Amino acid sequence: MLGEEGKAVTTVGPGSAFDTDLGFSSFQVVELITRVEARLGIELTRFTSVTDLGTLGDLFQACRAAVAGRISRMPADDLRAVRERAQARRPSSP
Numbered sequence: 001m002l003g004e005e006g007k008a009v010t011t012v013g014p015g016s017a018f019d020t021d022l023g024f025s026s027f028q029v030v031e032l033i034t035r036v037e038a039r040l041g042i043e044l045t046r047f048t049s050v051t052d053l054g055t056l057g058d059l060f061q062a063c064r065a066a067v068a069g070r071i072s073r074m075p076a077d078d079l080r081a082v083r084e085r086a087q088a089r090r091p092s093s094p
Contacts, residue, residue, distance in 0.1 A: 040066070042063065048065070
């Protein structure tokens with residue numbers, strides 16, 4: 001997203017703040033959250049407030065909580081299918 005905005009991609013980490021470190025406007029933060037939700041198939045706002053997501057680490061933790069919450073509510077057959085897909089994507093050991 002930084003590259004799309006014409007901003008130099010810098011080294012970032014969990015403590016990188018969206019506004020001060022990355023130069024994101026509030027609109028851009030919402031756009032990023034929307035993209036993450038779409039990509040992961042989750043709803044972050046069910047687990048946290050957008051205003052609580054100030055850093056990349058905050059976003060990561062919210063994603064982990066949302067994914068865990070989604071999986072814990074899955075029927076056993078759906079959970080089994082998710083596990084099988086994850087195992088199929090793992091590279092085979094030599």
